[in-house]
Amino acid sequence: MALKIKRQINRSFGGTLAIWVLLCIFAVFMLLPLIYAVSSALKPMDEFFLFPPKFFAENPTIQNFKTLFSVFDNSEVPLSRYLFNTVFVSVLGTVGQVILSSACAYALAKLHFPCREVMFKVIVASLMFNSTITSIANFLTLRSLNMVDTYWAVIIPSFASPMGLYLMKQFIEQMIPDTLLEAGRIDGAGEIYMFIKIALPLVKPAWLTLIVFAFQALWNTGSTAYVYKEELKTINYALSQIQAGGIARSGAAAAGTVIMMIVPMIVFVITQSNILETMATSGMKD
Secondary structure, three states: OOOOOOOOOOOOHHHHHHHHHHHHHHHHHHHHHHHHHHHHHOOOHHHHHOOOOOOOOOOOOOHHHHHHHHHHHOOOOOHHHHHHHHHHHHHHHHHHHHHHHHHHHHHHHHOOOOOHHHHHHHHHHHHHOOOOOOHHHHHHHHHHOOOOOOOHHHHHHHHOOHHHHHHHHHHHHHHOOHHHHHHHHHOOOOHHHHHHHHHHHHOHHHHHHHHHHHHHHHHOOOOOOOOOOHHHOOHHHHHHHHHOOOHHHHHHHHHHHHHHHHHHHHHHHHHHHHHHHHHHHOOOOO
């Protein structure tokens, strides 16, 4: 007969209440930048120059959003084109990064081949380098492939993510036992079949977390050294040009900031439970 061990929490009601209040305070502080961004987008122009500055808008208005859309109406490239470019680059880059990172992580974690550990150490070492350092090498590679000034100049480099590969490899090693894969090989399953049917479903929280990180990075992509045509640039670049317009564009820039936050927040809300599961299991061992 199995013995049921009941876990007892040695904490008083006062201690629990104190922790709850402390967490609520931290949550409010974390929400303050978001609240301030929304409040600034709703401020009329005269409230941007008040001293001392006001945190909340005294006379909320949506005029800043109207001004933002009117600026795009008068430009050569419409807002819809910038949005399409951003969505296209973000979705394709995210899909490619998740697929490539997952496949490479599976090979490094569960397949045995020469120089496997050396390759992983090189990938980990690449985490120390900023993307600016590799920009010249990337430009020369993309130029040789005739990809400069195309969508692929942004999409293809995003596939190679050392952080995404590292995250997926660590999760695959912890969540997929070797005995499960050995059983699949005995039954005649190939590596591609086991990767798609066994590995990917078991590490769903990890690749959903990677989707959030990859999508957020690509969504916030601004001007790059590989794309020069205005009709191929993203909305983040267009908004940065509006912000460079000076004081007269302060309200439109604040409205643009809120618009840029909406989509990543929606993606995060949809996948937040899986992200928390990834963080909770990232330190577990067999």
